[in-house]
Amino acid sequence: MRTVITGGAGFIGSHLCERFLAEGHEVLCVDNLLTGTRRNIEHLADHPGFRFIEHNISESIELEGPVENILHFASPASPVDYLAHPIPTLKVGSLGTHNALGLAKAKDARFLLASTSEVYGDPEVHPQREDYWGHVNPIGPRGCYDEAKRFAEAITMAYHRYHGVKTRIVRIFNTYGPRMRLNDGRVLPNFMRQALRGESITVYGEGQQTRSFCYVDDLVEGIFRLLHADFSEPVNLGNPSEITVLQLAQEIIALVEGTKSQIIYEDLPQDDPRRRKPDITRARELLGWEPKVDRSEGLKRSLEYFQGAV
Numbered sequence: 001m002r003t004v005i006t007g008g009a010g011f012i013g014s015h016l017c018e019r020f021l022a023e024g025h026e027v028l029c030v031d032n033l034l035t036g037t038r039r040n041i042e043h044l045a046d047h048p049g050f051r052f053i054e055h056n057i058s059e060s061i062e063l064e065g066p067v068e069n070i071l072h073f074a075s076p077a078s079p080v081d082y083l084a085h086p087i088p089t090l091k092v093g094s095l096g097t098h099n100a101l102g103l104a105k106a107k108d109a110r111f112l113l114a115s116t117s118e119v120y121g122d123p124e125v126h127p128q129r130e131d132y133w134g135h136v137n138p139i140g141p142r143g144c145y146d147e148a149k150r151f152a153e154a155i156t157m158a159y160h161r162y163h164g165v166k167t168r169i170v171r172i173f174n175t176y177g178p179r180m181r182l183n184d185g186r187v188l189p190n191f192m193r194q195a196l197r198g199e200s201i202t203v204y205g206e207g208q209q210t211r212s213f214c215y216v217d218d219l220v221e222g223i224f225r226l227l228h229a230d231f232s233e234p235v236n237l238g239n240p241s242e243i244t245v246l247q248l249a250q251e252i253i254a255l256v257e258g259t260k261s262q263i264i265y266e267d268l269p270q271d272d273p274r275r276r277k278p279d280i281t282r283a284r285e286l287l288g289w290e291p292k293v294d295r296s297e298g299l300k301r302s303l304e305y306f307q308g309a310v
């Protein structure tokens with residue numbers, strides 16, 4: 001089995017590389033290192049089944065030999081990152097997905113798209129089910145990511161319907177764990193870094209907006225199962241345990257022993273979704289999947305990593 005993972009040097013991508021190697025696959029990790037890093041994959045470099053290809057998937061790609069699976073995970077995924085790189089974000093969701101699908105078609109490979117809960121925008125339906133079409137501002141600051149991923153879903157379905165490519169779409173909700181970039185701007189690495197350094201914990205708005213955080217190992221298990229299921233419509237993967245951002249700040253302060261950090265309040269970014277929680281009925285029924293690592297355990301495991309990273 002040869003499996004191509006675009007964005008393989010990123011946070012989730014690097015965990016996927018590990019998992020597919022452990023399953024005995026040969027893994028071709030394609031990444032342009034815009035937000036990914038060699039550090040995430042250096043422990044895999046000597047593995048005989050692993051190959052790193054530094055390449056921007058928004059440019060065309062040719063690979064020799066057979067390929068059985070393509071997992072398209074390349075994209076900036078943190079709001080701070082995609083605001084800093086709006087055009088590469090739009091390109092990798094559109095041109096990058098087109099190129100990855102073209103490769104899947106040429107190789108007759110299975111294709112799995114990393115989509116996102118952001119396709120639901122600031123949702124008017126709660127919790128979010130896959131049949132909800134979303135509430136997205138196309139011209140707002142998050143539009144570059146949300147619309148790129150919505151286009152990516154559309155072209156994936158077109159390749160499935162028109163070309164018969166075996167496609168899968170996972171809508172990934174907030175995920176956390178080791179190898180998140182300390183400065184990627186997302187709430188969990190921010191709060192961990194701030195608590196470990198004794199800096200102020202920056203809660204945006206009043207902290208009453210909610211998210212639901214899934215530990216990366218649970219997500220990877222769900223993705224592995226989805227790839228092997230015969231199902232081409234989107235599937236939500238996430239942990240339905242919902243908390244406010246303020247609660248998360250308090251949990252992290254309580255976890256980091258002896259921290260002197262205090263909560264401060266900053267402006268809420270434009271179009272910040274007020275509530276987010278996956279309905280995972282489809283994943284439960286289709287894949288027999290549900291998250292196993294609860295937040296207290298996941299935060300502990302993540303803290304060990306962040307302690308080493310600060």
Ligand code: UDP
Binds near residue numbers: 078187191211268272
């Ligand atoms: N957030 C916050 N403080 C931070 C970073 C983020 O309060 O230092 C909030 C942000 O406004 C959002 C939530 O945490 O409501 C999650 O933000 P994140 O950037 O992690 O990702 P999102 O879920 O919005 O894509």
